[in-house]
Amino acid sequence: xxxxxxxxxxxxxxxxxxxxxxxxxxxxxxxxxxxxxxxxxxxxxxxxxxxxxxxxxxxxxxxxxxxxxxxxxxxxxxxxxxxxxxxxxxxxxxxxxxxxxxxxxxxxxxxxxxxxxxxxxxxxxxxxxxxxxxxxxxxxxxxxxxxxxxxxxxxxxxxxxxxxxxxxxxxxxxxxxxxxxxxxxxxxxxxxxxxxxxxxxxxxxxxxxxxxxxxxxxxxxxxxxxxxxxxxxxxxxxxxxxxxxxxxxxxxxxxxxxxxxxxxxxxxxxxxxxxxxxxxxxxxxxxxxxxxxxxxxxxxxxxxxxxxxxxxxxxxxxxxxxxxxxxxxxxxxxxxxxxxxxxxxxxxxxxxxxxxxxxxxxxxxxxxxxxxxxxxxxxxxxxxxxxxxxxxxxxxxxxxxxxxxxxxxxxxxxxxxxxxxxxxxxxxxxxxxxxxxxxxxxxxxxxxxxxxxxxxxxxxxxxxxxxxxxxxxxxxxxxxxxxxxxxxxxxxxxxxxxxxxxxxxxxxxxxxxxxxxxxxxxxxxxxxxxxxxxxxxxxxxxxxxxxxxxxxxxxxxxxxxxxxxxxxxxxxxxxxxxxxxxxxxxxxxxxxxxxxxxxxxxxxxxxxxxxxxxxxxxxxxxxxxxxxxxxxxxxxxxxxxxxxxxxxxxxxxxxxxxxxxxxxxxxxxxxxxxxxxxxxxxxxxxxxxxxxxxxxxxxxxxxxxxxxxxxxxxxxxxxxxxxxxxxxxxxxxxxxxxxxxxxxxxxxxxxxxxxxxxxxx
Numbered sequence: 001x002x003x004x005x006x007x008x009x010x011x012x013x014x015x016x017x018x019x020x021x022x023x024x025x026x027x028x029x030x031x032x033x034x035x036x037x038x039x040x041x042x043x044x045x046x047x048x049x050x051x052x053x054x055x056x057x058x059x060x061x062x063x064x065x066x067x068x069x070x071x072x073x074x075x076x077x078x079x080x081x082x083x084x085x086x087x088x089x090x091x092x093x094x095x096x097x098x099x100x101x102x103x104x105x106x107x108x109x110x111x112x113x114x115x116x117x118x119x120x121x122x123x124x125x126x127x128x129x130x131x132x133x134x135x136x137x138x139x140x141x142x143x144x145x146x147x148x149x150x151x152x153x154x155x156x157x158x159x160x161x162x163x164x165x166x167x168x169x170x171x172x173x174x175x176x177x178x179x180x181x182x183x184x185x186x187x188x189x190x191x192x193x194x195x196x197x198x199x200x201x202x203x204x205x206x207x208x209x210x211x212x213x214x215x216x217x218x219x220x221x222x223x224x225x226x227x228x229x230x231x232x233x234x235x236x237x238x239x240x241x242x243x244x245x246x247x248x249x250x251x252x253x254x255x256x257x258x259x260x261x262x263x264x265x266x267x268x269x270x271x272x273x274x275x276x277x278x279x280x281x282x283x284x285x286x287x288x289x290x291x292x293x294x295x296x297x298x299x300x301x302x303x304x305x306x307x308x309x310x311x312x313x314x315x316x317x318x319x320x321x322x323x324x325x326x327x328x329x330x331x332x333x334x335x336x337x338x339x340x341x342x343x344x345x346x347x348x349x350x351x352x353x354x355x356x357x358x359x360x361x362x363x364x365x366x367x368x369x370x371x372x373x374x375x376x377x378x379x380x381x382x383x384x385x386x387x388x389x390x391x392x393x394x395x396x397x398x399x400x401x402x403x404x405x406x407x408x409x410x411x412x413x414x415x416x417x418x419x420x421x422x423x424x425x426x427x428x429x430x431x432x433x434x435x436x437x438x439x440x441x442x443x444x445x446x447x448x449x450x451x452x453x454x455x456x457x458x459x460x461x462x463x464x465x466x467x468x469x470x471x472x473x474x475x476x477x478x479x480x481x482x483x484x485x486x487x488x489x490x491x492x493x494x495x496x497x498x499x500x501x502x503x504x505x506x507x508x509x510x511x512x513x514x515x516x517x518x519x520x521x522x523x524x525x526x527x528x529x530x531x532x533x534x535x536x537x538x539x540x541x542x543x544x545x546x547x548x549x550x551x552x553x554x555x556x557x558x559x560x561x562x563x564x565x566x567x568x569x570x571x572x573x574x575x576x577x578x579x580x581x582x583x584x585x586x587x588x589x590x591x592x593x594x595x596x597x598x599x600x601x602x603x604x605x606x607x608x609x610x611x612x613x614x615x616x617x618x619x620x621x622x623x624x625x626x627x628x629x630x631x632x633x634x635x636x637x638x639x640x641x642x643x644x645x646x647x648x649x650x651x652x653x654x655x656x657x658x659x660x661x662x663x664x665x666x667x668x669x670x671x672x673x674x675x676x677x678x679x680x681x682x683x684x685x686x687x688x689x690x691x692x693x694x695x696x697x698x699x700x701x702x703x704x705x706x707x708x709x710x711x712x713x714x715x716x717x718x719x720x721x722x723x724x725x726x727x728x729x730x731x732x733x734x735x736x737x738x739x740x741x742x743x744x745x746x747x748x749x750x751x752x753x754x755x756x757x758x759x760x761x
Contacts, residue, residue: 038062038066038074038077038078038081039058040077040081043055043058043059046058047084047085047088052088052089055081055085056082056085059078059081059082059085060082062078063075063079063082066078072105072108072109073105073109073111073114075105076101076102076106076109076111076118077102077114079098079099079101079102079105080098080099080102080117080118080121083095083096083097083098083099083121083125084121086098087121087124087125087128092125092126092128092129092131095125096122096125099121099122099125100118100122102114102118103115103119103122106118112148112149113149113151113196116142116149116153116196117153117196117197119141119145119146119153119157120142120146120153120156120157120196122134122138122142123138123139123142123157123160124156124160126138127164127167130167132164132168135160135164139160139161146196149196150193150194151193151195151196152190152193152194152195152196152197152205153196153197155185155188155206156197158177158180158181158184159181159209159212159213161177161181162174162178162181162212162213166216166219171220171223171224172220172224174216174217174219174220175217175220175221175224175227178214178216178217178220181209182210182213182214182217185206185209185210190205190206204245207242208245208246209246211238211243211246212246214237214238215243215246215258215262218231218232218234218235218238219231219261219265222235222265225685232269235262235265235266235269236269240259240262240263243258243259244259247259254294256290256291256294256297257290257291257294259290260286260287260288260289260290260291260294261287262287263284263286263287264283264284264287266279266283266287267281267283267284267287270283271284299382328353331349332346400433403426403430403433407426409422410422410423410426424473425473425477427473434732453498453501453588454498454500455497455498456496456497456498456499457495457496457497458494458495458496458497458499459489459491459493459494459495460486460489460495460526460538461486461489461491463497463502463503463506464484464486464524464526466503466734467503467506467507467510467524468524470510471507471510471511471514474511475514475522478514478517478518479519480517480519480520480522481520481521482522482523483521483523483524484523484524484526485523485524485525486526487526487527489528493612494612494613495536495610495611495613496610496611497610500730501584501587501588502584502608504581504584505581505584505585506524506540506542508577508578508580508581509542509577509578509581509604510522510524511577512542512577512578512604513542513543513544513602513604514544516544516546516547516602517544517545517546517547517601518546520544520545520546520601521544521545522542522543522545523541524540524541525543526538526539526541527541529607530609533612534611534612535609535610535611536609536610536612537607537608537609537610538607538608538610539606539607540605540606540607540608541603541604541605542603542604542605543601543602543603544601544602544603545601546601546602547599548597548598548600548601548602549594549596549598549602550596551596557594558578558581558582559579585606585608588608589609590606590608590609591606592604592605592606593605629654630652630655630676630677630746631656631674631675631676631677632649632655632656632675632677632678632679632742633657633658633659633660633666633669633670633675633677633678633679634657634658634659634660635659635660635661635662635663635666635680635684635689635692636661636679636681636684637661637662637681637684637685638681639661641681641708642659645657645679645708646659648735649679649742651735651739652742652743658675662684662686662687663680663686663687663688663689663692663695664686664687666678666680666696667692667695667696670696670700670703671699675703676703676704676746677703677704677706677746678696678704678705679706679708680692680693680705680706680707680708680725681708681709682707682708682709682716682720683709689707689723689725690719690720690722690723693705693707693720694723694724696724697723697724701724704726704727704745705724705725705726706725706726706727706728706729706741706742706745707720707727707729708729708731709728709730710730710731716728726745727745729741
């Protein structure tokens with residue numbers, strides 16, 4: 001049965017009229033019954049109970065109302081409260097925005113207390129974001145503001161500065177700042193102080209500050225070389241339960257980490273100083289428990305923050321949609337007056353609205369589905385990273401345990417043949433540990449920066465033989481034959497090669513082949529592919545008779561972490577080696593590929609174009625012709641490093657070494673005695689190698705200064721050049737390379753600022 005068109009029109013008119021009346025009634029009631037004043041206690045209660053979504057919704061409503069009614073003071077308070085919530089959610093960028101909005105309004109209102117809390121909020125946000133540049137710029141401003149009104153936030157900001165040096169591992173500044181904070185706290189009468197923030201228990205505020213300062217002061221003393229005893233004494237004087245209360249206002253994972261550190265240093269005391277194994281194990285167990293809690297809490301907080309962000313985004317979309325519907329209702333109310341003449345336009349408009357409404361819903365559904373998929377991927381990545389750190393812990397402990405055990409066996413063994421066998425295994429374990437640590441550091445560095453090659457003349461045969469020497473013990477331990485097949489090259493021919501980066505490529509591939517080969521052999525082949533007057537293209541192949549790789553796994557072989565998914569039953573490696581190889585080869589404008597057959601073996605191969613270095617016969621003749629007694633001063637605060645460097649120097653004919661343990665004493669000795677060469681450690685207490693070198697250059701601009709450091713970056717090279725250091729030797733180094741660079745400076749009295757990065761394996 002068909003309805004008359006007039007009835008349809010009447011129904012539509014009635015619907016819109018009723019909808020308009022209801023909308024107007026709802027709007028009027030809302031304006032009369034709901035005035036959105038900031039309910040600070042309720043906001044604080046919601047934040048304490050982690051009801052951040054409800055708190056954010058309430059604040060958004062308050063902000064909207066405050067803007068509409070020009071309630072600037074309430075608007076500033078709402079911005080500040082929203083900044084605190086976003087900081088708690090680790091959304092530091094947006095938190096900074098809202099704190100700055102609040103600060104601008106407080107400043108326009110002349111509210112000193114408002115400016116005080118806004119500055120303090122920015123200090124906390126920059127601290128948690130590890131943005132120390134902005135922290136250092138805003139901190140003195142915040143302290144001047146707090147001091148001007150005698151606010152307790154002066155001590156909260158001071159606590160943030162203490163944590164800033166704690167997080168940045170600046171132990172000397174940590175000690176000085178925490179000591180200053182304790183002195184300031186003791187000289188302040190809290191009964192006369194102005195309270196700017198909000199606290200559950202003001203009476204215990206001073207004690208909480210004191211415990212936090214004392215904890216960080218004790219940690220700083222333990223880490224500093226001359227205050228360990230006092231540091232442990234002060235650490236044991238702190239009650240753990242009181243410390244828990246002091247850390248109660250911090251995020252749980254951060255509090256648990258600090259409590260874990262608190263118990264870990266107690267473990268170190270009983271393990272290294274008091275030698276009480278039962279107590280040591282007790283505190284180690286407590287430390288691990290707190291660290292585990294911190295990890296769980298961190299995971300839960302990240303998951304919860306993800307859900308909150310999703311809910312907030314979804315709510316904003318719903319609010320926008322509701323605003324659009326309200327606007328449409330307002331239009332409909334006006335059109336109702338002319339409904340009899342404009343019914344066609346109203347119907348058309350309604351159809352358009354419904355069309356976009358359903359289109360918007362479809363888009364929201366699609367976005368929600370994509371967000372869920374993205375969240376699942378993030379959870380999988382986090383799971384893989386946790387698994388990686390678990391594996392990494394095992395990978396590090398294994399060679400460390402081997403090194404410790406083998407060193408003991410070497411010390412106890414009388415049979416020279418067995419001692420040599422133990423020493424070979426010890427070298428293998430240390431080489432593997434060095435490669436593993438290099439891989440970890442390299443993976444983190446390459447993720448953010450492209451590797452800049454530092455090319456110097458080197459012989460390809462020597463580099464390959466050094467690689468063979470590094471991995472041969474590992475192959476011997478597994479009973480695997482290690483072969484090389486290198487085309488004959490002119491020994492005098494030098495190629496421009498970044499020895500460290502290129503050696504790391506070959507070492508990772510060789511170790512990888514040995515790890516996945518149970519029996520048979522591993523072979524390194526080097527072939528000449530193309531030669532011009534200036535360049536030489538070489539092809540490198542690393543073949544093994546190992547487990548092989550299935551074709552279906554080709555896409556993940558060179559991915560960090562992922563490449564372990566198909567090798568879990570075959571190896572416990574870190575999963576970084578091949579990723580680093582492929583990344584380093586990109587810096588050489590090359591790429592890597594492989595052929596493989598499961599249970600037969602794998603061949604990895606790549607080609608690199610090297611520039612041929614100019615011949616240096618004249619330099620060699622000059623060096624070989626120059627001989628005299630050389631007196632060298634070695635400066636290092638580590639006695640083991642001093643011994644190693646001194647012995648290596650004395651192995652060079654005609655060289656005599658004197659040692660000194662700090663920079664100031666070195667300056668004094670150089671002023672009173674003539675030396676031919678200085679070997680200077682970079683990282684030393686009191687006066688580091690840079691400062692010592694600057695002082696030496698003031699009265700002796702020509703003596704060669706070589707820096708010994710385990711650090712390796714362009715920043716180190718730049719600082720060395722500014723300090724007047726001639727050359728960098730990166731530890732650990734190969735003796736022959738060390739000897740060559742020392743001899744190169746034997747007649748280098750006219751050299752100055754010849755800062756060339758000397759890197760070896």
